[in-house]
Amino acid sequence: MNRRSATVLLSGLFGLSLAGLSAVPAFADTLDAIMQRKKLLVAIDLGNPPHGMMDSEFKPTGSDVETARLLAKDLGVELEIVQVSTPNRVQFLLANKADMVISALSITEERKKVIDFSTAYAELQCVVAAPKAMKIASYADLGDKGGIAVTRGTVNDQELTRGTANVKDVKITRFEDDPTSTVAITSGQLGIYATSLPLLNQLRKDNPKLDLDTKFVMKGFPLGIAFRKNEPKLAAKLNEWVTTNLKNGKLVEIYDRYHGVKLVPAELAAKS
Template identity: 65%
Template sequence: MIGRRGLCTVAAGLAILGGTRRAMAETNLATIRQNKKLRVAIDMGNPPHGMLDGKFQPIGSDVETAQLLAKDLGVALEVVQVPTPSRVQFLLSNRADLVISALSITPERRQVVEFSIPYASLKTVVAAPAAMAISSYADLAGQRVAVTRGTVNDQYLTQGVKNVPNVTVTRFEDDATTSTAITSGQLQIYASSLPLITQLKQTNPSLDLAVKFTMHGFPIGIALRKDDPEFKAYLDNWVTTNLRNGKLVDIYKKWQDVVISPEELIAYHD
């Protein structure tokens, strides 16, 4: 027999579960269409994926991808600006319906969120002044390296230098702050995504920053909450369609100057 205290505990658990299910129901595909609004979390400090133009309007490859998705859904787009380390948290706390923000598909993230098939791919690299003799993690011995906290760049750098002596990994809270540390000369070695390094060099032509080696290449997907098969099926079909018709390929080429392979992304299995 369950006592009064046990009944209260069960009731509390059911209330939490019910609240979670209601929150999910409020953000499913049908409700998004009914409300005529799609909330997408995008890091605006991660050019050229997401940034603000001279009129403080969101632009970038992820912004344009979200705009295309909202247009095809027939709803308005609300860009939810989010710091890099908080992208998944914004989704789980129902402050956004989706994350389209250079979010790599990893086993760790799959434990807490679901992903569409990849809509693009990304390389994470280590860059430094051209004269520096760096071609592997081992060459970072005795060096200071800048990286943004909580990113896959941080993850692979940390793993890579685990057994390398005297490496100081300096972590910043967002890409904008990390990039400022490089452009100001505070630090010289940068572990980041290839598009961000390319963008940084374009906006700072005198910056002495060359790609030294690739840490990892990985696919990036649209993140959604788990247990929403209808929305995932829609997103998978949407990504497949817009890879094959070239729209997503054109967006990535426009902003990243990289040509992605649609069939390679469509066939991806982690």
């Protein structure tokens, strides 16, 4: 083989090697990135009490905020809250603007197609609420009752849409975030609210004279810490952390303090 032929052969083999390398899917190791920068970026909706909200001194608080703080402390890193709205939580994660989402994000099969979740750290009940005098016991009773407020893209929206698919004269008004949905209820613009039980409880606490009763539970969803796919090290770390802090009672105490509900770790594990 002459020198020119050898050069052509080597060039071809080198090209094939590069092609092979470029075909291997590469992904950043988020856990290592967090530890190297010594900062954890967590997406949280601070307009979704009592999961995320601002206190009287305009500082972030809520069960998800406390959960994120505990995680950052245990990792030995600083916490930076990335403020999001309920509809764009997943988009911020996929756009690499946050390392993870801890923001009342329910674990659903639909979401698991695009993101991954830790084992459940809490639970969320989706309910329909309305004035006491209004007779509503199921989806079938929502027809011809006036407008129903719900936040777009949430599991509340999904369950309400599914449950009323065959109910006539149902009027659903979708808002872009929970504060806007809530204003529609407190202002009297709409009378029926499809929302989470914690948000409903917080709403009634803040507005004692508000005529709003829980009519029925649409569905209970486990809540998970969301992160991008193909992150095995991060997944293992988060699952270990959630299991440990449910067992030692720290996550149970946080949820009970803000929601008045005691989590049962064994039941959460079964739903994850």
